[in-house]
Amino acid sequence: MPFSINTVHALVLRYLYLYTRHPVRLVELVFWPLVDLLVWGFLTTYLQRHGAGDFPSSISFLIGGMILWDVLFRSQQGVAISFLEDVWTRNLLNVFVAPVRTAEYVGATCVVGLLRVGVTLVILTLVAALAYQFHLTSLGLGLLPFLGNLILFGWFLGMISTALIMRYGQAAESLAWAIPFFIQPLAAVFYPVSVLPSWLQPIALTLPCTPIFEGMRTVLSGHPVPWANVQSALVLNLVWGTLAALFFAANLRYVRKSGLLVKVATQ
Amino acid sequence: MPGTTPILEADRLVKTFGTSTALDGLSFTLAESESLGLLGVNGAGKTTAMNLLLGLTTPTSGTIRIFGLDLWKHRIEILRQVNFSSAYTALPSNLLVWQNLNVFAKLYGVARPKQRIEELLELLDITHLRKSVTGTLSAGESTRVNLAKALLNKPRLLLLDEPTASLDPDIADRVRKLLRKLQHENGLSILYTSHNMRDIHEVCDRLIFLHGGKVLAEGTPDHIAEKFNRSSLEDLFIGVARGEVDAIGLK
Ligand SMILES: Nc1ncnc2c1ncn2[C@@H]1O[C@H](COP(=O)(O)OP(=O)(O)OP(=O)(O)O)[C@@H](O)[C@H]1O
Ligand SMILES: [Mg+2]
Numbered sequence: 001m002p003f004s005i006n007t008v009h010a011l012v013l014r015y016l017y018l019y020t021r022h023p024v025r026l027v028e029l030v031f032w033p034l035v036d037l038l039v040w041g042f043l044t045t046y047l048q049r050h051g052a053g054d055f056p057s058s059i060s061f062l063i064g065g066m067i068l069w070d071v072l073f074r075s076q077q078g079v080a081i082s083f084l085e086d087v088w089t090r091n092l093l094n095v096f097v098a099p100v101r102t103a104e105y106v107g108a109t110c111v112v113g114l115l116r117v118g119v120t121l122v123i124l125t126l127v128a129a130l131a132y133q134f135h136l137t138s139l140g141l142g143l144l145p146f147l148g149n150l151i152l153f154g155w156f157l158g159m160i161s162t163a164l165i166m167r168y169g170q171a172a173e174s175l176a177w178a179i180p181f182f183i184q185p186l187a188a189v190f191y192p193v194s195v196l197p198s199w200l201q202p203i204a205l206t207l208p209c210t211p212i213f214e215g216m217r218t219v220l221s222g223h224p225v226p227w228a229n230v231q232s233a234l235v236l237n238l239v240w241g242t243l244a245a246l247f248f249a250a251n252l253r254y255v256r257k258s259g260l261l262v263k264v265a266t267q
Numbered sequence: 268m269p270g271t272t273p274i275l276e277a278d279r280l281v282k283t284f285g286t287s288t289a290l291d292g293l294s295f296t297l298a299e300s301e302s303l304g305l306l307g308v309n310g311a312g313k314t315t316a317m318n319l320l321l322g323l324t325t326p327t328s329g330t331i332r333i334f335g336l337d338l339w340k341h342r343i344e345i346l347r348q349v350n351f352s353s354a355y356t357a358l359p360s361n362l363l364v365w366q367n368l369n370v371f372a373k374l375y376g377v378a379r380p381k382q383r384i385e386e387l388l389e390l391l392d393i394t395h396l397r398k399s400v401t402g403t404l405s406a407g408e409s410t411r412v413n414l415a416k417a418l419l420n421k422p423r424l425l426l427l428d429e430p431t432a433s434l435d436p437d438i439a440d441r442v443r444k445l446l447r448k449l450q451h452e453n454g455l456s457i458l459y460t461s462h463n464m465r466d467i468h469e470v471c472d473r474l475i476f477l478h479g480g481k482v483l484a485e486g487t488p489d490h491i492a493e494k495f496n497r498s499s500l501e502d503l504f505i506g507v508a509r510g511e512v513d514a515i516g517l518k
Contacts, residue, residue: 002343006373006376007374009373010370010371010373010374011370011374013369013370013373014359014362014366014367014370017362017363017366017370018359018361018362021361021362021363021366022361085359086359089357089358089359089360089361090355090356090357091356091357091358091359093323093351093353093356094351094356094358094371094416095374096321096322096323097321097322097323097346097349097350097351098346098371098374098375099343099344099346099347099374099375099376100343100374101343253325256322256323256324256325257324257325258284259284259315259318259324261323261324262318262323262324265356266355266356
């Protein structure tokens with residue numbers, strides 16, 4: 001499929017203008033993750049003081065889980081909120097009547113997701129290291145493939161959120177924030193899959209992020225990077241990516257047919 | 268000289284939404300350097316037709332060819348040379364005017380964006396708004412910024428849905444003259460909707476009077492009113508709206 005980097009660049013430029021003109025928009029990228037980090041950080045400090053046995057490693061489980069979860073969440077948010085930004089400002093029709101391919105539009109929202117992840121990640125990494133002596137680099141060689149898979153899955157969840165908002169209108173806007181949390185209980189962010197009731201475990205294992213969070217705990221417990229987990233995450237991402245793209249395309253077709261595209265763009 | 272292939276050919280366009288029919292077999296062509304007005308009461312199907320022509324909505328049946336190409340097979344290629352402005356879209360309110368225009372100049376692959384933007388700001392008499400926040404503009408100012416966006420890529424085909432809705436008489440007059448000028452000098456083809464009969468008279472070479480998604484009449488503004496024994500377009504319009512003309516028209 002033809003794909004123009006210039007078009008993606010132009011679309012991303014719009015968000016760069018937005019964030020540089022309104023730095024206050026970056027606050028959410030700093031504020032919420034920091035609050036989360038403080039809560040989980042102090043909780044684990046408390047557990048460490050009052051717990052017994054090998055609590056020190058679980059400190060890093062919780063903080064690591066929180067940071068990696070935020071990577072997934074910010075990536076999804078970048079995609080969904082970029083789309084919403086166009087809806088809120090009634091700009092969507094201008095973009096859709098411009099020579100912009102769907103893949104370029106989605107691609108630009110993914111780049112925005114990546115930028116948002118970057119900002120949050122830098123801040124969380126620094127604060128976690130300074131306040132709780134948690135070093136993200138202790139994930140070693142696993143770090144990049146872990147992050148990569150979470151960012152990919154975030155993009156795909158973002159595409160699904162966007163498709164749903166297109167279809168169900170602004171009433172469905174809260175999905176942009178809710179969708180990641182639908183899956184969080186199953187994603188084994190803070191506890192292993194084995195904790196889940198046995199009938200839920202197979203469902204949990206269909207999520208590309210589950211083997212990543214499991215893998216993170218493996219590495220933090222001092223074991224080598226479980227490459228098999230990275231591999232299953234990649235395969236699952238491939239499946240989710242394909243399904244998300246098909247779902248997005250089907251919804252776009254539907255909203256073009258029903259006139260809902262124009263409606264969501266002009267309401 | 269206008270080419271032989273029409274710029275735009277709509278062939279038996281039908282659009283239904285559930286059980287209601289918004290367009291019921293609309294066919295027309297638009298020649299190079301021609302300006303065609305779509306006229307009709309609220310709900311006649313004007314905006315629906317525009318949305319189909321822009322690829323925002325897919326037709327239930329019928330085909331659209333622009334520059335001789337099938338819209339759905341060559342959408343991107345076609346959209347590069349088309350543009351659109353309406354009363355119900357806006358550029359992002361939280362950016363500066365020049366930032367918005369710059370983004371769209373890049374989206375349309377405009378060669379020298381800065382120069383083109385300055386040119387258009389001047390043409391529309393809004394140079395002083397270059398650094399204004401788009402969301403703080405008055406309705407008429409933002410209409411002109413939207414028009415600047417619509418002219419960025421020097422389109423061959425311009426679709427305008429009630430573009431002068433919020434302009435004061437002076438600015439509206441200037442915009443009409445500008446459109447006329449672009450039409451004659453650059454061979455721009457325009458599809459235009461408006462509820463302002465003055466607009467229609469001054470901008471449109473030819474008119475299609477839509478009613479219930481069907482073409483009620485087609486011709487020059489004067490010819491259409493005459494055909495229905497009405498003293499003016501406005502008079503005809505009121506006649507259609509009140510159901511006095513419908514029967515004669517459909518005969
Ligand atoms: N998405 C949609 N779903 C259902 N009905 C629709 C939709 N879009 C348009 N319609 C209906 O199609 C008909 C034509 O509407 P359209 O907006 O094309 O009218 P119009 O001629 O532009 O009117 P106006 O002068 O008020 O702008 C109307 O009856 C409208 O209710
Ligand atoms: Mg309309």
